[in-house]
Amino acid sequence: MSSTTEHSASSSRPTIAIIGAGAGGLAFAIALKQKLGYENFVIYEKASDVGGTWRDNTYPGCTSDVSTAFYSLSTDLHDWNGSHTSQEELQNYWRKLTKKYGLLPHISFNHHVVSVDWNAASNLYHLVLKNTISGDRRSTTAHIVVSAIGILEVPRFANIPGVKTFQGEMFHSARWNKSVDLKGKRVAVIGNGASATQFVPIISEDPSVQITQFCRTPNWYVAPTRFEYSNRRRWLLRNIPFLMRLQRWSIFMRLELVYFFIFKAKFFRPMIKKVSKTYIHRTAPKKYHEELIPDYPVGCKRILIDTHYLAALHRPNLVLNWEGIESIAETGIITKKGDEIPFDVLIFATGYAADSYPIPVRGTMQTIQEYYEAEKGPKAYLGTTIPGFPNFFTIFGPNTATGHTSVIYTNEVQVNYIIQLIQPILARKVSSVEVKTGPTDKYNDKIHARLSQSVFTQCLSWYRVGGEGKITNIFPGAATTFWLWLRKPNWDHYTGVGMEGWRSLVKRKQRLRQITLILMVSLCEYLRRSPHKLVGVSRMLSNFHIRF
Template identity: 45%
Template sequence: MNTPDEKSTQSRSSRANARSGIVIIGAGIGGISAAIALIEKLGFHDFIIYEKADDVGGTWRDNTYPGCACDVSSHWYSLSTEINPDWTQRYAQQPEILQYWKSLTTKHNLSSYIQFHTLVTNAIWDASSQEYIITTKDTHSGVQQTTRARIIISAIGGFVAPSYPVEISGKEQFQGRMWHSSRWRHDVPLQGLRVGVIGNGASAAQIIPEIAKDETTTIVNFCRTPSWFIPREQFSYSKTTRWIFRYIPLVARLYRAVIMARHDVNYFALWPKKSEKTRKIVRKRLIEYIKSVAPKEYHEQLIPTYPPGCKRLVLDPGYLKSLRQPNVSLNWDEIKEVTPTGLRMQGGNVVDLDVIVFATGYVFISNELEVSGSKGITIREYWERQKGPTAYLGTTMPGFPNYFTLLGPNTATGHASVIFSEESQLNYILKMVKPVLDGDASSFEVSAEASEAYNRDLQERLSKTVWTDCRSFYRSGGSQDGKVVATFPGTLTQFWWLTRSVRWEDYIGVNAESWMEKRKRGSVGRITLMSMVTALCLMLWGVPRLRK
């Protein structure tokens, strides 16, 4: 096992062609978190991170659009092992979030483990050697290389690539400037231009108030389905508060715990279908908020018909108020196509534009990576057979030994921090990889029976939530009746409870017989010891009573 110093002296080229204990795909939030966990909790250094871009940060590196910020409290949108007392605002802006993850990369010397501008294109399980054969491509030169690893941790996340509505044709015709919100063109000044923003979800709601500050910019927001908006109670942390978080023990951690507890309680008030009474109260208050802030002429169109929580709730950063500005307008007509000068609506009229911005979300399944497992099929084929992305605890899949996904299917809660979800997964993954790294087993894969039973129960519980009441990106294909594949039907505390330990009987091990037997004996020994201690305590408690 390599030490950090030995690891940092190896060249990237030599590491690319060597065997690694673990390959981590992606140097975003999940990849950085996985690397820190391996180093700090297992003391393990024989891993490499492949990152297709030229820097760390993932979605917070890519999304630099005006107003980009997190809609989860910053003190909770961070690692529990890396508490940051210096967050400046309740909801941190993109530059501050990116700096947090860059600082962790520096603190733990992770750059020496990362091979940048390297895209993982293929991974094939070799049963004879109990390894994955991994093909990578240099995104600059196009040169391909092959390496092997016993374990793969996929940390590519949920925001894989920009998504463009396929029903809108003619994009190649547009003679103006066009881009996706996650690929913002900072070299294009918007002063005096006519800007069309397609979509009215979280990204559009953050972009429009910012670019509308320039009164010479005319903005048309093209909407399809209204979103539920809730007030964003933003505030800054004072120097005194930050001093308290830094120097008074446990205050920052307690503050973080209170935030988590509040969000977990909110889950029961809104997302289960049986919470009809509280949801009616929430709906009434949200309608009151929308009507109190947005212009009257938009009220009917802005109020959704689906229940709050079915789609992602949008923290309002000033979007509704910006609709009162003379340079901002809404268009609810369906877009037919892009023309050379703008957008043609289904009714036939053309809205002339200088710039078109697609704030239309992301592709959640990578088209760049193919992973083949022990049963001769790819993950993509497995998911097609399951009618959508499927995994056991969102982390492992039958037929794919030693392959783990962070922020996999049904791990997000729709109301809380995905960082904590990934930390829960990582604690689970560390327990699974330790016997492999210690040489006590070659591989583990979840059994098909265990995965099917888990997902049957999961989908049954999801059917009792509001996530099945509308069309959203939480569902396979973003359809009205697709399987819910993104969200977990419960609180983060419940997800943590499920991932706190491994049910080894749900897994098939290779060359793990003696380790499993030893583990069983250890379990029997612990039970026996606990029984003896309990019996002794009862005897000691009973002796004085007999003497009486």
């Protein structure tokens, strides 16, 4: 295995390394070019294409569960086919933006980030990269590192004894194996979350595929809301000014109401529960009614928009199994009741390892994962910066996901916040920016105080460490709150090399703006009371070559 070295930080302008060419990484790169006109950055992508989650998740029926008009960048509205778009169309959307903004020359495809280490003497990060095709390694440096891998990066296989002994085909739904033909096969689907409820109705359409779905916890469902746009509607959206923008705003406001009715106002939950329960009873086979109704409140786990999954349960080739899995044998699954069921294919639909950080990023004292473990779970300030990691920023970090709105929106909010944080570094006013421990602890105390009183504490879910521990993958507020909290940095919460001078400069500018505002208000009030003085003021200003 050969190794090459790249000294990108020798450039006269600070270099930025972005990890991941998914939605977050591309959104940040676009903002660098559009807002700052900045070009000295590289996106390191382990795969051979952009798109992240929408590149990797190719299982049958994969679609967004947020209305696509709001599941896209605010800067790049799109003529979508329908209310909720397929994986393929979403992937093409990000490919088009990559070309539109000239990002391809900035992307280093097929390069996995092996490690990242901070050097305090040089105020640089040292990155080790591995070519995923050749296996060759090389190193490079960067002044700023932005992690855009999110929390849905590493598929989690259920920790079941004997899983490695299975002799048939086995894969995770997040890495769908298209070479496996399911026709005529006995298939076990392990898991009944969002992904499973999308692909199970598709693969069960073939009556020769005999499916047993192993379920652990039921979900609350709402009726399908997906529909194709008519040609007329699409024409109107394309041709009437601001109509696309108005549609986006209406979806945003609707989702904010969802937050209020489900997560904020407790007294609405029983009504929503009744509606969901009625829908499940009306749609699913009677024999499953008891198992399909959750014993936890609406909103504790992700509410699923039905994709005709409940109706598919009437098919004779689809069976639900609630017995639990004891172990996996060479030829199949042994349930907790002791029954051995033979299978040809195992499909894991068991989510992601969302409570750890997969890349060994070392800051001033420890790695991110070591910091997470010391804090009993992922922790960050505003989900974006971590104490002890100067010039390191995360998009879709701890406690930034929501149970009701678009992750693309929260990504954009974080991108705008990070852009403000890195501007003094890019301007060479400071060498490093690092959040302080005190504000980080105070912020996390605040959000966890809210979370402790929330519905999220009342069930097992992927929002929590290990399913039942600290809640680290949900933001305890509305999308509007998230925007307000990240609208502008509080520079008193940050330290770093050169930060004292920067804080003084910011405060001087703030005072100057305040003085200017006071003078303008005073002048307006003076002229209101003495309008005859307006001519005199105009003459005075004209002496300073100001057009009044």
